[in-house]
Amino acid sequence: MGYLVAARAAGAVALPLPSPGWTAEDVVAHLKTAGSQENRAGMARFGIRTDRAFGVGHTVLRPLARKVGRDHYRAHRLWESGWREARLLAAFTDDPAKVTIGQCRRWAADFDSWEIVDGVADLFVDTPFWRELIEEFAGDGREFVRRTAFAMLAWAAVHRKKEPDATFLGYLPLIEAHSADPRNFVRKAVNWALRQTGKRSLALHAPALELARRLAAANDRTARWIGKDALRELSAAKTVERIAAKASKAGYAAEAAASFSITR
Numbered sequence: 001m002g003y004l005v006a007a008r009a010a011g012a013v014a015l016p017l018p019s020p021g022w023t024a025e026d027v028v029a030h031l032k033t034a035g036s037q038e039n040r041a042g043m044a045r046f047g048i049r050t051d052r053a054f055g056v057g058h059t060v061l062r063p064l065a066r067k068v069g070r071d072h073y074r075a076h077r078l079w080e081s082g083w084r085e086a087r088l089l090a091a092f093t094d095d096p097a098k099v100t101i102g103q104c105r106r107w108a109a110d111f112d113s114w115e116i117v118d119g120v121a122d123l124f125v126d127t128p129f130w131r132e133l134i135e136e137f138a139g140d141g142r143e144f145v146r147r148t149a150f151a152m153l154a155w156a157a158v159h160r161k162k163e164p165d166a167t168f169l170g171y172l173p174l175i176e177a178h179s180a181d182p183r184n185f186v187r188k189a190v191n192w193a194l195r196q197t198g199k200r201s202l203a204l205h206a207p208a209l210e211l212a213r214r215l216a217a218a219n220d221r222t223a224r225w226i227g228k229d230a231l232r233e234l235s236a237a238k239t240v241e242r243i244a245a246k247a248s249k250a251g252y253a254a255e256a257a258a259s260f261s262i263t264r
Contacts (some may be wrong), residue, residue, distance in 0.1 A: 018067035024077030024086070027068060031056055031085045049113045053084035061085060065092035072098040079107060084116070091119045096126035104133055111144035114185045121151035125159060131167070138174055143183045150178070150189035157196040165203045172197065172211050179215050179223040191226045198234040202247040209234045 016022075018030065035054030044050050068074075068089075075094035078086040087110075104124055111117050124133055130152060137149035153171055156163065175194050181187060194215075198208030212234055215227025233239055 018064055020067075020069040020071070022068050022074075024074050024081065027064075027074070027078060027089060028081055028083060028086055030064075031083065031089075034060055035085070046115075047113075048115050049084065052082055056085045058088075061088055061092065065089055068093060070095045076103075079110075084113070087116055088119045091116075091123045094123055096123060099123065099127050101127075101129050101133070104129075108137065108140075108145050108148055111142075111148065114144070114147065114188075117144050117147050117185075117189075118151050121148050122155045122159070124148070125152050125155045130156065130160075134171070134174075138178060143185055146178070146181065146183075147185045147189040150175070150186070150193040153193040154189070154196040157193070157200045165201050168197050168200060168204055169207060172207060176211060176215070179218070179226050180220040182222045187222050187226060191229050194226065194230045195233050198230065199239060199243060202243055205234065205240075205243050 016026075018027075022030075031054045035056045037055060039055035039057055040050045040053055043053060043055065070093050072095045075090040078090040078093075081087075104127065107120060111120070124130055127133070134149045134152050134156075137145050137152070140146055140149075153168075153175075157168055171193070175190055175197070178186065178190050181190065194208060194212060198205050198212070209231070212227045212230040215223045216231050218224050218227060
């Protein structure tokens with residue numbers, strides 16, 4: 001029995017504060033008291049499943065994750081509980097160095113919500129086999145598993161700063177290959193991956209913009225939507241200025257000016 005569970009059973013007035021010593025049972029007991037029906041109703045409006053949710057928002061979950069810290073075993077127990085908030089905390093607090101590829105596959109088989117996918121994809125990107133998972137999950141026909149591949153690609157474009165741009169350039173054909181998947185949660189993730197790739201760097205902006213233009217002119221309705229939406233963001237003045245400023249800081253001001261004069 002965890003600290004919090006034991007304290008509640010004993011009728012303690014001042015309950016223990018969240019700490020790294022908390023067990024999965026402590027975390028779930030805390031979550032049960034932190035949610036609300038109002039939050040559950042709001043989540044439902046955004047397409048989040050609420051049949052196994054307490055109604056706790058990310059503004060509570062993220063600070064809680066920082067307080068309890070990383071714990072691979074506890075993350076496993078949290079995931080097995082099946083509760084939405086517990087599964088998000090499992091993703092936020094698992095240790096990527098201890099995550100196995102088998103665990104990733106098992107968790108992916110449980111995915112039933114875009115929110116869970118996007119939270120867990122951020123964890124998967126920190127594993128050493130993230131590229132293998134992207135290829136595998138993109139080829140999987142299950143909607144939320146395929147979404148995982150492109151959510152991972154979007155997160156990787158943001159967080160894996162030391163990864164060569166060539167890695168992401170190599171994923172543009174994968175984005176194009178799945179641009180005609182009409183399922184809502186797949187197409188939005190494919191679009192997300194394309195936009196994040198194009199915003200990552202000067203070297204990636206032009207090829208991502210070119211792909212967006214090609215998709216925007218495609219015969220397929222889904223591909224056109226992905227292309228037009230990505231084109232709108234990647235060609236926006238603020239986006240162009242931000243990427244140019246980033247390139248300038250890296251010492252490529254002249255290259256930035258020349259490149260954008262061609263692509264705009």
